[in-house]
Amino acid sequence: MKSMSSTGFALFGAALIAISFGLARFAFGLFVPPIRAELELTPEVIGIIGALPLISFVLASLVAPFTADRLGARTTAVLSSGFGVAGLAVISQAIGPLSLGIGVVACGICTGLMMPALTAAMQAVVNRSLHGRVSSVMNAGTSIGVAVAVPTVLFLSDAWRFAYLSFTVLAAIGVIAAWYFIPSVSRVTPANAAPPPPITALQWSRLFRLTLFAFAMGFVSAAYWVFAPDLTVTLGNLPSGETGWLWLAVGIAGLGGAVVADLADRNNPPITHALMLVMLAASLALLAASPGQLLLAVFSALVFGLAYMSLTGLYLMTGIRLLPGRLSMGPVLPFLAVALGQAAGSPVIGMLVDKFGYADGFAIFASIGILVAMLSPLYPRYIDHESEEEVEPTGLQAAYNLQLLKVDGEPIEPITGETKSQ
Template sequence: MKLPSSTSFALLGAALIAISYGLARFAFGLFVPPIRAELELTPYVIGLIGALPLVSFVLATVVAPLAAVRLGARNTALLSGGFGTVGLAVISQASGGVSLGVGVFACGICTGLMMPALTAAMQALVKRSLHGRVSSVMNAGTSVGVVIAVPTILFMAGAWRYAYASFAVLAVIGMVATWFFIPSVSRVTPSTAAPPPPITAMQWMRLFRLSLFAFMMGFVSAAYWIFAPDLVVSLGNLPSGSTGWLWLAVGVAGLGGAVVADLADRNNPPITQALMLMMLAASLALLAASPGQLAIAAFSALVFGLAYMSLTGLYLMTGIRLLPGRLSMGPVLPFIAVSLGQATGSPMVGLLVNDFGYAGAFSMFSAIGIVVAMLSPFYPRSLEQEADEGAEEETGLQAAYDYQLQDEKGEPFRHESIPVKDS
């Protein structure tokens, strides 16, 4: 088997993420209106079912690093694809809330196993300096999966069972590609290599702050992922098929998330996070304000897609930088936090929809997003970024001191001319 290059691996990883994240997980919200109508489920029940794949994602993510070490990257990815295939097939045959819940729960396990499996393969195939960029490209695969799901709702409106059956077939194709192109390895560590340094208290504090922001972003975004299509159908009286345009906009805009996350990681992550969270909150408010205008609803989806994918990519890269050399923890913790936030937010949205309606529930979640965005100055930076900023600040202070001495003496200042005096 010829091992793929870094670029080929990134594209393959993006394709597998498209199946596991885009189709097995996030496409569910697109089909909520026809599923809820056919199975006669309330918004609160849909909210509970929507939380199940997020719970199973967290459970799978906890054991996934160990599975990647014991089973290897290829077998772990195959296990992920197997759960995805079964889950998608069960959803296609669901007869009620219980069977639907079983299917989405299995899909959550698929999602939780895939990224750690790909991360294990990346450690063996990709140079460490490219880990952040390759991870960002793979993360953008979620948008690709969302886009793939769109034609099924546009041209097969109401035929959600056939759509999920076709997703199961794609999952099988993904398993075949995994068998041929993902190496059957886990991270290779030389016997003489020094163990990674222990995680310091400062690193734990930064990870805690990162996880809090990721949790709150997941909490706010749950409203859009689960209930946005149902909102425009129930409140805006748009046909079910038109909701495909929302997910198309989310997927297309989300492709830009990889670029934004990469630029933000190398420039100013706190400011970028604040901007993207404000955009996320604005997309919820905009959709709640004009659910019957398809053009405005699609624009809100564009804003949401760019904001969400940029934020997940940013959290992924920040986690890698906060814990260099620990890919089983750094990028995994923020993803767990996002899923926990979504698992918490999904039933909360359903409860608020029952009590206050769609507009009220989305407005409340938008306000929460704005508050979290205002706290972005507390977003953690990596040690390298803080060191660079400290060096720049020290250089600026030295220049000001030099200027002051020059002004007092009337002649240029030279560092070597300063005598050292004993106190």
């Protein structure tokens, strides 16, 4: 394994997230118009297929922490990238809804395994006080992957099979890079090590509220991820190739999500959550109102990208803050909730589009987003609002932090709450 600084690991993790989340998962919506036309699929079928990778993501995420503990971070990351290669390759050769569904399911498994693998590796190579910030940077990698997919649509609007073959090659490079850069981490707990502090009732309560908000946001965002390009083509009569500008805007604006999430984490999370959720709902309404105006559609994509990535980053950092020292649970639960929300929202928006049309379907989802935003004062605050890097851990937490980690068979220095210069 090649050693990396915290910054280097954050950037490398963002690259792997770009492949697994950006290309293997969210790029699918960009290619819905040509795929639906060539395979002759209805919006309802597309909605169901769009939910499949989210379901497989959830199932993979449930076993991912156990896999990372048993197989190590490196093997889990390689396994994740391998599923990405297989899924993207199958999509590129899809001949109907069944083969397309198999491909997107494999891509969902890829995304479910990747973040826990990177989280396990992060515990070994990144100082604990930087975990939240590094996780937020890695999360922004989704925007990079989405932006990478754009040129294939802008210049090869009808060549979606070639595009997915290109993604397959990038995923294969990710397999090699994961093997070379990700440490093979296995945690060894001494017999006299104190267990992690039990989760209090207050923590459970706030984690439950976080999960509900994450689910609702995922539900509302499903409409944009799955059907936004198809809406502009079907309702706005825009050329299929021009929909690439939407995803480019989502990718560029989404990079700012890491900054917004970090600022919200240190200031007022409930207010930021309300603002970003209103922006997300507004992006759906704007797109439905002006699907034939390319500039307005691109602007809606900018708003959506910033809002979505800010919210997912905020959920990630809130989970870490609510359950410090439990990286296999704190940041995982809100991600699962977002995926479950998208899995539930995808077929629902498909049915609404079939019954009422794109405009009314998107308007209904935007209204749901506004209603959830009004409940943002209930968004959970941290148990102790002081950032953990400013407080020296004591008692059980200090004992738990002094656990032994083994990287490639060699022990490394225990992780503490002190910030070291990189």
